[in-house]
Amino acid sequence: MTSTAIPEGTDWAALLARTSFIELSARARAAALLDDGTARELCGPFDRIESPWLEPQGVVPESDDGVVVVKGELGGRPAVVIAIEQAFQGGGIGEVSGVKIAATLSLAARDNRDGTPTVAVLLLETGGVRLQEANLGLATVAEVCSALLELRALQPVVGVIAGALGCFGGMSIAAGLCTRLIMTRESRLGLDGPQVIESEAGIAEFDASDHTLIWSVDGGTQRTGTALADALVLDDVTAVRSAVIDAVGHGVPGRHRSQRIDELRALLEAVDPADPPEPADLAAVWANAVPPRGDRR
Amino acid sequence: MSRGLNWTRALADGDVGAVSPSVITADATLGDDTARLVAVVPDPKSPYHRARKGEVGLREGLSLAEAVTEAVTEDARLPDDRRRPIVAVVDVPSQAYGRIEELLGIHHALAVAVDAYASARTAGHPVITLIVGTALSGGFLAHGAQANQILALNDPGVMIHAMHKEAAAKVTLRTVDQLDELARRIPPLSYDVTDWAKLGLCDELLDVENAADPTGEDVRKAKDALTAAVGRARSGPRDLGNRLTSPGARQTRTASRRIREALAAQWK
Numbered sequence: 001m002t003s004t005a006i007p008e009g010t011d012w013a014a015l016l017a018r019t020s021f022i023e024l025s026a027r028a029r030a031a032a033l034l035d036d037g038t039a040r041e042l043c044g045p046f047d048r049i050e051s052p053w054l055e056p057q058g059v060v061p062e063s064d065d066g067v068v069v070v071k072g073e074l075g076g077r078p079a080v081v082i083a084i085e086q087a088f089q090g091g092g093i094g095e096v097s098g099v100k101i102a103a104t105l106s107l108a109a110r111d112n113r114d115g116t117p118t119v120a121v122l123l124l125e126t127g128g129v130r131l132q133e134a135n136l137g138l139a140t141v142a143e144v145c146s147a148l149l150e151l152r153a154l155q156p157v158v159g160v161i162a163g164a165l166g167c168f169g170g171m172s173i174a175a176g177l178c179t180r181l182i183m184t185r186e187s188r189l190g191l192d193g194p195q196v197i198e199s200e201a202g203i204a205e206f207d208a209s210d211h212t213l214i215w216s217v218d219g220g221t222q223r224t225g226t227a228l229a230d231a232l233v234l235d236d237v238t239a240v241r242s243a244v245i246d247a248v249g250h251g252v253p254g255r256h257r258s259q260r261i262d263e264l265r266a267l268l269e270a271v272d273p274a275d276p277p278e279p280a281d282l283a284a285v286w287a288n289a290v291p292p293r294g295d296r297r
Numbered sequence: 298m299s300r301g302l303n304w305t306r307a308l309a310d311g312d313v314g315a316v317s318p319s320v321i322t323a324d325a326t327l328g329d330d331t332a333r334l335v336a337v338v339p340d341p342k343s344p345y346h347r348a349r350k351g352e353v354g355l356r357e358g359l360s361l362a363e364a365v366t367e368a369v370t371e372d373a374r375l376p377d378d379r380r381r382p383i384v385a386v387v388d389v390p391s392q393a394y395g396r397i398e399e400l401l402g403i404h405h406a407l408a409v410a411v412d413a414y415a416s417a418r419t420a421g422h423p424v425i426t427l428i429v430g431t432a433l434s435g436g437f438l439a440h441g442a443q444a445n446q447i448l449a450l451n452d453p454g455v456m457i458h459a460m461h462k463e464a465a466a467k468v469t470l471r472t473v474d475q476l477d478e479l480a481r482r483i484p485p486l487s488y489d490v491t492d493w494a495k496l497g498l499c500d501e502l503l504d505v506e507n508a509a510d511p512t513g514e515d516v517r518k519a520k521d522a523l524t525a526a527v528g529r530a531r532s533g534p535r536d537l538g539n540r541l542t543s544p545g546a547r548q549t550r551t552a553s554r555r556i557r558e559a560l561a562a563q564w565k
Contacts, residue, residue, distance in 0.1 A: 042563045049556045053483055069560065095485070099541075099553040103560045106536070129434075131469050134459040136485040136550070138434070139498050139540065142442035145408075146537045149415045170438050176408025191404040191435055192394045199464060200394040201347060217400050228402045258405070258412040261362050268355055268401065273344040276397050 007185075011234075018236035022125070022163040022184070026085035029123055029162075030070040032237045033081050033244055038072035043100065051094045053133045062088050065096040069104050075245040078116055080108050083123040086165045092130030093171060098140020105147035105157070112154040119155045119248050122148075122178065125162065127193065128169015141170035148177050152256065156180065158247040161187040162235055166218060168193045177258050180247040181229040182240065183220030189229065190218040216279040225283040227292065228257075263290045299351055300430035300454070300509055301336040301388035307511045308334055308386070308519065319343060319351070320360035325384065328524040332382035332425075333368045335361060337389050337440055347395030353436040354393030358406030361440055362413035369417050377421030382527045385414070387441040388430030391461065407439040414443035423530030425523055428490075429508065432457040445530035445539070446500045448522055452508035455490045462488060484549060497546025500526060 021029060031039040043049060045063035054061040066088035070081045082101050084091045093101070104120070111118040129137035151157050159178035161167045166188030167175050175181055175189055183189065192200075194208035207213060216222060223229040231247065233239045270289035271277065277285050302321065306313055309323035310331075316322060319340035325332050339351040348354030353361070365383055372380040393403065418424045426444035437457065441447070449455055460468065466476045480487040484495055494502050501522050505515040533539050540546060541553055 043556060043559050047559055049552065049559060052552050053485060056483060057479060071564075095550065096552050096556050099556050100560065103557040107561060107564050129459045131459060131465050132486070134465065134486050135457060135493055135496055135498075136553075138437070138442070138459045139496065140553070142438055143537050143540065145411050145438070146415055146443060149412065150419075150536060170435060172404035173408045173411055173435070173438055176402075176405045177412060189404065190399045191392060191407065192399065196464070196468075197394045197396065197399070199467065205347070205394075206396045206399075217396070223402075226402070228405055256412070258408040259416075261359065261366060261409055261413070264359050264362075264406060264409050268359060268406075271397075271401060273346075273397055276400060279400060282400065 014234060014236065014239070018234060018239070020235050021237050021240045022186070022235050024237070026068045026083035026123065027070070030068050030081040030083040033121060033241050034070065034072035034074055034079065035076065039070050040072060042069045042071060049096055051096050051133065053095065053136070057132055059089070059132060065094060065100065066091065067097040067100045069100060074119065074121070074248060077248065078111070078118040079121065080104055080118060081121045081123065084126045086125035086163060089130055089132070091126030091165060093126060093128065093137050093141055094130040094133035095136040095140060098137060098144055102140060102143040102147040105144070105151045109147070109151040109154055112151070117155055120151055120157045121244055122157065122159045122174070123162070124159050124167040124171055124175050125165050126167055126169070126171045127165065128171050138170065141174065144174050145177055148174055152177065152179055152252070154252070156248050156250065156252060158182065158244050160240060160244065161189055161220070162240065163187055166190070179252065179256060180231070180250060182231045182233055182243045182247060183223055183229045184233055184235045185220045186235060187220045188215065188218040189220070189223050222279055226286055266290050299338050299388055301351065301386050302338045303510045304427070304429045305334050305336045305386050307516045316360040316364045317356055319348070319357055320364060322364050325520070327382060327520060327527055330382050330527060332384050332523070332527070333364070334384045334386055335364045336386040337361070345393060345395065345397065347398060348393035350390055351388065352391055352393040353389050353407065353439045354395070354398055355401055355403055355406045358403065358410040358439055361410040365413040365417050369420055369422060372422070378531060380420060380422045382423040382425055382530070383417050384523060385424070385426045385441045385444060387426055387428045387432045387437065389433060389436035389440055390431050391433040392435030392439070407435055410439040411443055418443060418445055419535050421535070423527045425526045425530060427519065427523065428455055428457060430454060433461060434459055445533060445535070446526040447498055448501045448503060448526060449490055449494065449499055450508045451490060451502040451504050454508055456488050457490065457493045458488055495545050496549050497543040498540055499545065500529070
C-alpha cells in the first residue's frame with residue numbers, strides 16, 4: 001500500500017464487498033476474467049516445459065515458467081488471457097515465459113487473419129527481464145513487443161497492472177504498446193525501478209525508501225491522471241473484469257498511444273527538465289500541452 | 298568521440314544530420330539502395346542530466362521514432378519491396394536511469410521508438426542493426442532489437458546484455474566473480490559477443506581492424522555485410538520469426554521452439 005490515506009469519494013460498500021484480484025494466483029486471475037465455464041489453459045504445468053537455464057544456477061524452475069495462458073471467451077468474444085505470476089522470480093521474463101507470451105499473441109493474430117476475432121489480455125505483474133536468463137530474456141521481450149504490435153493492429157490487446165510489484169523493465173515497454181492499459185491505485189508502472197535508479201544514480205536522484213515519492217511517480221493514480229494509462233479500477237475481480245470488457249469494447253483506435261509521436265513531442269516540450277513540475281502538477285501541465293482526447297476514458 | 302558517431306560518419310555518403318543533439322542520421326549507399334543510418338550519440342550538454350553519455354532517454358526515444366517514421370512516410374508511396382533500408386548503428390550504454398525520466402514516462406518514449414522500428418519493418422523497410430559498441434537493456438530494446446537482421450563487430454568492446462555486470466550481480470545476489478564463472482557455462486549470461494552470437498540472434502559477426510574508429514577496409518567490409526543483410530531481409534519474413542529458425546537458435550533455443558510448437562498444437 002502506498003499510504004494510509006483513503007481517498008475522498010471512496011465507495012466503502014464496494015471496498016468492503018470486493019474480492020481482491022491481485023491476491024489470486026495468475027491462473028485464478030486469468031480464469032476469473034473469462035466468461036464462466038469457457039477457460040481452457042494451454043501449455044499448463046503438466047506439459048512441463050521449464051526454463052533450461054535455472055537449475056544449473058541453483059534456482060528451482062517451475063513447470064509453467066511463471067506464465068499462464070488461458071483461452072476462452074470474454075463477454076462472449078473469443079479471447080486469450082496471458083497472466084504473469086509475480087510470485088515466481090518476481091514475474092521475470094525468461095526464454096520460455098517470454099516465448100509463451102509472444103507465441104500466444106502471434107497465434108491470436110493468426111486467428112484474426114483466419115476470421116476468428118480473438119482479443120488478448122495481458123496481466124503484467126513483472127520486474128522485466130529475468131536476469132538469470134539475461135540475453136535470452138531480453139531477446140524474448142523484443143519478440144513480445146513485435147507480436148503485440150502484430151495483434152494490436154487487428155484486435156485490442158488490453159494490459160492490466162494490478163499489484164504493488166508493478167510492471168517494470170522491458171515489459172513496461174510492452175505495457176506502453178497495449179491498446180489500453182488498466183491499473184489499480186496500488187499498482188506501479190515504470191521503466192527503471194526505484195532501487196535500480198538509486199543504485200545507478202544515487203539517493204539524491206531517487207530515494208527508493210520513499211514510498212510516497214515512488215507512487216507519486218509510478219503509481220496507478222498518477223499514470224491514469226497523466227493519460228499514460230486509461231482506467232483506474234479497484235482491486236476487485238468484478239471491477240477489473242468490467243474494465244477489461246469495456247476496454248475491449250472500444251475496439252482498435254485510429255492511432256494508438258505509441259503512434260502519437262507528435263503528442264509525445266508536445267508533452268516533452270511542455271516540461272523544463274531543469275525545473276520539472278511536482279508529480280501532482282504534471283497532469284495539469286500536460287492537459288494544457290495536449291488537450292485530453294474524448295475517447296480516452 | 299563515440300563509436301556510434303565514428304561509424305555513422307564513416308559509413309555516410311555525405312554529411313551527418315541531427316534530429317536532436319543526441320540522435321543523428323545520414324544516408325549511406327548500400328548496393329543499389331540508399332539506406333538511412335540512425336545512431337544515438339552522447340550529448341554532454343543535454344538538459345536531461347542522466348542522458349548525457351549516449352543513453353536512450355526521453356528525447357532519444359522521441360527522436361529515434363521521428364527519424365525512422367520520417368523515412369517510412371517519405372517512402373509510403375513506393376512499392377513495399379522498394380522501401381529504403383534503415384540501419385540502426387548501435388552504441389548505447391543503457392536507457393537513462395533518472396527521476397524525471399520515470400516521471401515523464403520513459404517507458405512510453407521507448408515504446409514509441411519500438412513501435413516506429415517495428416512498423417518500418419512490417420511496412421517492408423529492411424531494418425538492419427549494426428552493433429559497434431555496447432547494446433544494453435532498454436537502450437537496445439528501443440534502438441536495435443526490432444531489426445530483421447542483427448550484425449555485430451567481433452570485438453571485446455562490443456557488449457550486448459540485459460544489465461551491466463555490477464548491477465546484474467547485485468540484483469541476482471552474486472559477486473561479479475560468481476557471475477563470470479556462471480557465464481562460462483550458461484551462454485545467455487555471458488558478456489562476450491561470441492557467446493551472444495550463439496543464441497541465434499546474430500546474423501553475422503564482423504572482424505574489423507579498428508572497431509573504435511574504422512579503417513577504409515573496415516567500412517568496405519561493413520557495407521558489404523549490410524548490403525547482404527538488406528538482401529536477406531527483403532527475402533525473409535517481416536516478423537522476428539527468423540530468430541527462432543536460425544542455426545544458432547536450433548542449437549540454443551530448443552526450449553523456445555518446443556513451447557512455440559506446443560502452444561500452436563494446443564491452440565485450436
